[in-house]
Amino acid sequence: MDTEADLFYRQLPKVELHAHLNGSVSFETMETLIKRKPHLNIEHSMTAIRRGQRRTLDECFQVFKVIHQLVDSEEDILMVAKAVIQEFAADGVKYLELRSTPREVTETGLTKQTYIETVLEAIRQCKQEEVDIDVRFLVAVDRRHGPVVAMETVKLAEDFLLSSDGVVVGLDLSGDPTVGHGKDLFSALEKAKNCGLKLALHLSEVSTQRDESELLLNLPPDRIGHGTFLHPEVGGSESLVEKVCKQNIPIEMCLTSNVKGQTVPSYDKHHFQYWYKRGHPCVLCTDDKGVFCTDLSQEYQLAASTFGLTQEAMWMLSQQAIGYTFAPEPIKQRLEKKWAELKQEILQ
Numbered sequence: 276m277d278t279e280a281d282l283f284y285r286q287l288p289k290v291e292l293h294a295h296l297n298g299s300v301s302f303e304t305m306e307t308l309i310k311r312k313p314h315l316n317i318e319h320s321m322t323a324i325r326r327g328q329r330r331t332l333d334e335c336f337q338v339f340k341v342i343h344q345l346v347d348s349e350e351d352i353l354m355v356a357k358a359v360i361q362e363f364a365a366d367g368v369k370y371l372e373l374r375s376t377p378r379e380v381t382e383t384g385l386t387k388q389t390y391i392e393t394v395l396e397a398i399r400q401c402k403q404e405e406v407d408i409d410v411r412f413l414v415a416v417d418r419r420h421g422p423v424v425a426m427e428t429v430k431l432a433e434d435f436l437l438s439s440d441g442v443v444v445g446l447d448l449s450g451d452p453t454v455g456h457g458k459d460l461f462s463a464l465e466k467a468k469n470c471g472l473k474l475a476l477h478l479s480e481v482s483t484q485r486d487e488s489e490l491l492l493n494l495p496p497d498r499i500g501h502g503t504f505l506h507p508e509v510g511g512s513e514s515l516v517e518k519v520c521k522q523n524i525p526i527e528m529c530l531t532s533n534v535k536g537q538t539v540p541s542y543d544k545h546h547f548q549y550w551y552k553r554g555h556p557c558v559l560c561t562d563d564k565g566v567f568c569t570d571l572s573q574e575y576q577l578a579a580s581t582f583g584l585t586q587e588a589m590w591m592l593s594q595q596a597i598g599y600t601f602a603p604e605p606i607k608q609r610l611e612k613k614w615a616e617l618k619q620e621i622l623q
């Protein structure tokens with residue numbers, strides 16, 4: 276049965292800024308995908324990491340390979356994206372920045388261009404169906420694919436920035452953090468920034484990325500994903516912390532993802548504590564709600580119970596996230612208004 280706290284966190288209006296499309300596919304949608312492609316012999320246990328289970332980060336990336344086999348056509352992408360948007364809305368998310376890596380699949384005729392178009396179509400259909408959520412899209416660069424692909428992806432993202440009516444707002448850098456070096460991607464990222472794309476970069480997700488983060492912070496990114504190993508206590512450095520603080524770069528924090536992916540040893544050791552205590556901009560996110568079996572309400576509740584934060588403090592945290600979105604000013608004002616209207620009703 277739901278407790279009063281469960282209800283509060285579900286009702287709390289929320290902003291989700293770090294969600295990978297194919298990592299966000301729910302159990303129910305996965306069921307449909309598995310049934311559609313029985314020849315692949317994929318079981319649920321291969322696409323999600325359940326309660327109490329842990330995986331190495333490397334094993335997490337194997338999971339994405341399996342999911343990509345299941346989601347490989349325009350039809351799949353449309354279904355998955357619509358379902359993910361509806362699920363976030365049902366969880367009380369009022370503003371969502373979804374990110375995904377455009378893929379090409381010869382067998383199904385999928386191109387990177389149609390991949391993005393299909394995600395945008397899903398966003399359009401949800402809007403038309405009056406799903407109560409504002410959705411924007413970040414085109415993702417998979418670091419494993421190297422500088423040439425990165426540059427191509429930036430060009431594609433730039434086209435959509437100009438033609439998507441404000442839906443495409445930025446660029447994400449993600450993929451296995453143990454592969455490649457950010458120095459090879461610097462010029463692509465710089466180009467993206469110069470053409471007006473906002474940058475949300477996975478930084479210092481593992482401990483071996485110190486030099487890379489030092490370099491990429493010079494861009495600077497508009498938001499940081501994870502930033503798990505930036506501070507000196509875990510092998511980062513004062514200089515990294517100083518760069519992040521001076522430029523006041525918000526950090527996207529994904530508690531369950533980091534604990535299940537074992538880059539953080541336990542919830543109470545999560546670096547949210549370090550940055551939150553300093554009053555640094557922090558935003559709670561899910562990362563991959565399907566793979567890690569979570570949702571944003573749960574992440575808020577988890578942070579509150581782990582770090583002893585009041586409902587008032589959690590309200591503040593969700594409201595402040597509006598300021599860290601890549602949405603234009605009028606949208607931010609609309610969200611602020613929504614939060615103000617709901618406050619009396621929800622926060623007693």
Ligand SMILES: CNc1ncnc2c1ncn2[C@@H]1O[C@H](COP(=O)(O)O)[C@@H](O)[C@H]1O
Pocket residue numbers: 295296297298335339374375376377415417449450451452477480532536562563
């Ligand atoms: C767990 N921490 C993580 N660290 C880095 N990259 C991650 C990630 N979780 C997901 N991705 C990135 O998102 C892709 C899946 O969604 P899309 O196919 O793009 O929608 C993964 O292949 C990886 O590149």
Ligand SMILES: [Zn+2]
Pocket residue numbers: 293295449477500562
């Ligand atoms: Zn991520």
